[in-house]
Amino acid sequence: MNIDLEDLRAFVATADMQSFRAAAEAINLSQPALSRRIQKLETVLGVMLLERTTRRVSLTAVGRDFLPRARRLLDDLETSLMSVREIAEKRSGLVSIACIPTAAYYFLPDVISDFGRDFPSIRFRIVDAGANDVMQSVLSQRVDFGITLWGADDPDLDFEPLVEEPFLLACPKDHPLASRESVSWGELADHRFITVGRGSGNRLIMDLGLAQSRLRPQPFFEVQHLSTSLGLVEAGLGVAALPRMSMPVGPHPRIATVRLTDPVIRRTVGIVRIAGRSRSPAAELFHEMLLSRWRMAE
Amino acid sequence: MNIDLEDLRAFVATADMQSFRAAAEAINLSQPALSRRIQKLETVLGVMLLERTTRRVSLTAVGRDFLPRARRLLDDLETSLMSVREIAEKRSGLVSIACIPTAAYYFLPDVISDFGRDFPSIRFRIVDAGANDVMQSVLSQRVDFGITLWGADDPDLDFEPLVEEPFLLACPKDHPLASRESVSWGELADHRFITVGRGSGNRLIMDLGLAQSRLRPQPFFEVQHLSTSLGLVEAGLGVAALPRMSMPVGPHPRIATVRLTDPVIRRTVGIVRIAGRSRSPAAELFHEMLLSRWRMAE
DNA sequence: CGATATTCATGCGCAACCCGCATCAATGGT
């Protein structure tokens, strides 16, 4: 037989109101139920806490000692529960993110998985989109923030860099360039070049990086997604320049990775959001975790 | 559905041991029962406190916040219970008292009744005895202390006075002395004097007080108890000298009360105990209450 | 990859506990 918190509540209410009947009413119990809770508490403690007749209820000396303690225990519990609920409130909710496919595929799952271990009550909505659509989703406030390439300079948007990475050459293992340590962009002019379409963020970065180059690769295949480029390379149809994140991790049976120089073109992936917009606690939490996670990795 | 202390215990044990099975064993529950208590706690709080697989148990971020709070609540409860039990221990037990009949009858019940309201767990054993027997009981340590007349001067005993009172004359209402304001002890020589036996403490005090008086009352009736004296007076058989405490309170249909002078003989009733002897907390408590109660009244 | 041991979650039946209603005894007040 153990002490219940309900026993303590019954005792405190009865002591406060100096009446079993009134206390029972106050804590929504019948008088007999309250009577028994007091008796139980007294039995467990082995002391009389209240002296009572049908007309009068008063604290014994032990009861007077115990009352402030009981009250404090109940107050502390209430405080702790409110505190946890407050924390929980902060730590639940929905985080909505618009994300370019590369980041969605290559690093977001890991971060979300880790985050979910700490905050299992926080849900996610991930919108998979090209860099331009990510921007639009952020500007229209359809999502809390975006993870995308940095290229535009919009005063309404904040950009926080997460990763900066070079473009590398992916070519078939039996390709003439496969054994090279590095290849210049100009040398690609003589090979079938696979690239993404004009409207894409990656294409824009490449074009901007090559603006001053006299010798440039000419697109032989234009695709929509970087992963499709990789597929064509693997099929031996040509070479492609992809950001490092998109390259296969470790040795690949069919694809070689070669450094691209002259120039070294880099892209930055980061968090973009509307300047000064406040978001839910959950979104803030995830945002912080993203920053700490990827800044540490770099 | 409310939080139980058992829920908190289950949580703390599981967090400490990082295993449901081990925690269940540690707090003497089956694993399923423990599992359900954790689930209940999580449901009430609306958060996941523990992340678990069949192989691993770890705290969520909310769980990490809540653990020290839960631990503290349980610690505080334990402390409060021990404290109350300690107090209760001090406030329970047995008080044994040897007491002259007058005090036993006339004032002890009130004090015990009041005391019992504050310390209902303290029991009493009252030995009703003449002054000499009270002394013996105290000296032999058969009782915690005595309440008796003060006459002896024993270096082994401490005496603390409670009440000092004069002897008064009780006589039938139709007696010649009944209408007097005061009567000298010498005048009683001409009347039938009812008194207690030679061995009694009251008799001793009277004899000592009258040692220098040339004219003294001669005992016509010798009885054992003061209350018997009063009975005889009420029956019209004589007059008696009794301490004020033994006189009827307020007007009496058959007995008049008259002051006794020349000399005014007083007796002191107080607490007698063995010098330096330590007693139970309960006996100390009652002793203190006796002192405060009767010193206030005088 | 399959087999295995371990561990948390859940269904089930049973016992314990707690409830409110009804009733009685005690207690102050008139």
Next chain:
DNA sequence: ACCATTGATGCGGGTTGCGCATGAATATCG
């Protein structure tokens, strides 16, 4: 003495919590 009020207790019924048995999930090992 009578009466209204209030705490204690018996009783029956509903709720809660238990352990046992079982299944699913999870690491580890060969």
